[in-house]
Amino acid sequence: MNVLVTLSIILFLLMIMIGGKKGARSFIALFLNFSVLVLTIFFMLDPNADPVVITLIACAAISCISLFYINEVNIKTTTAFISSIITVIILLLFIVIVTKKAMIQGFSEEESEELSIYSLYIGVDLVKIGTSVIIMSTIGAITDIAISITSPMREIFHHNPTISRKSLFMSGLSIGKDILGTSANTLFFAFFGGYMGLLIWFKDLSYSTGAIVNSKVFSAEMITILCAGIGVALTIPISSGITAYLLVKGREKSKET
């Protein structure tokens, strides 16, 4: 049997054994997210469509699946959703500028051998595609942090209904600080693992530091790791702020009526 099919079956069985119904839903969510990714790629093939806009829509769909399908629609997931989208928009603006300035779009000489039989003049703006790659690789972590912050903040608000907006925001920040390290680590190691082949290749060729730092592959990878870290960190104040604002606003509204 095929490796991927076997691994999928094992993962599915484990998720059901340990997670029950929720485990099954998590597995289906993974499958749905994969479909969203495939659809995104198809829309990106159209030269007239803006990849950044497509990415934004894809990110919204992915957060919807991760938040509303695995959990359910309630005040916690809704605020987490709004926070994720706002973080993604801010991050997109930043990353578009960075990929353009660093000129890390497209492919490096290392990959040229594999691509030599293909036409590369495809009419699709690869700078914007590069931006969406970075955002898409971080979207999982962004939604995770958003829900990890809004959900305990909702509990704090529930137990102290008279809490001020500022102290609610501060408690969100302190929850965020505790998960910052581990979430950043999750992404860092994932990228390290993915770049293993390239790292060994760099070592084998014994490039000079100057050559490594300025090469397209290395800069692209470093910028991906750094932007992922920035994204993870930015989600914390944004989620805390939005949750504090919405929860206190809801309280004021219910007082008026």
Place this chain on the structure above:
Amino acid sequence: MDSLINIFKKITYKKLLYYIFMIICFVGSLIFVNNNYSFYERTIAQVITTNLEEEVEISDRHNNEDRLFTQHIIAEVKNGPKKGDQIHLTNEYSLSGAYDQEYHVGNEFFVLIDKDSEKKAKLTGSITDVKRDKVLVLVTWIFIFTLLLVGKRQGMLAIISLVINAVLLSFALDIYVNTFNVNLLLICGISIILFTMISLLLVNGFNEKSYAAIVATLLGTFLSLIITYLVFVLTSERGLRYEEMQFLTRPPQLVFMAGLLIGSLGAVMDVAITMSSSIFSLYEKNHNISVKALKASGMEIGKDIMGTMTNILFFAYISGSIPMMIIYLKNASTLSFTFSMNLSLELARALAGGIGIVLTIPIGVYISIYFVNRKRTRS
């Protein structure tokens, strides 16, 4: 005004020193990357003027339309024997920009000076690569400042653990590359033990919570490695395409396995520490809590994080293949060929990582309960 004075009073001597140190590092590194031309052996040039000479519409055999531009560039040589001279270059670039890009005034790149033009009045040459260190340093500082502003002490620890782990990985790979006949998986196994201990002890300190998380992480990682390895052997790796690692002169299977091991480590650590801290905090709140109740709440928390954690790994791995898949599909490759060439390794990585994450949930629960029980009998 009073509050401003209060803020200044709050800043202690030690903190002031820390701020000054950070600012010196920041300014120093910026000055360095803007004036480091003499450190490079390759010739660097900076664009002075650009002039668009030609613009053609092209379409390839799959009816993809693109535009090709030819740009004439005059640049100033920044280092080497020709320093200060002007060099004339032509740059061809396309709208899509797979290998090429438009240059603007102020951009810097490495150039190769034509040998026969060196004695002539007009220096010519070709562009080899972009100088990217300035942007890289700037983004690094934005990263450092964001993490410090948001995370304060925890942000600092995250940066430190990233740096230590990166250095450690680089060192481990040096050993692998320079030693004849040493097993990559063995080196990665040792590195993983070190990575886990450093990351978890650094962020959570020396306590039972961290010890439980370390044991759970190592067990979870190695168990998922064994499962993945068995699947690989039993299916004789059918469906995996190693073509995208063809530039390596080493066995791609081993390198892939090592990457798989290290890639899932962060997520597995995250799950392990979440399980152990929640079980320990339940015990702290109520010392008489039953093992059964601990197990039930532990599993409940595990169910909640399982979905999002597998998602994180999934997107971190798969997204990188988007540009390559677009090239394949734009060149009229079939869907199944495109997917198997570009996604098989990434999907295998994501699935194996997912298996590691899910396995770590019960392992984390049982190990934490074991440590809680040990603590209970001692007190």
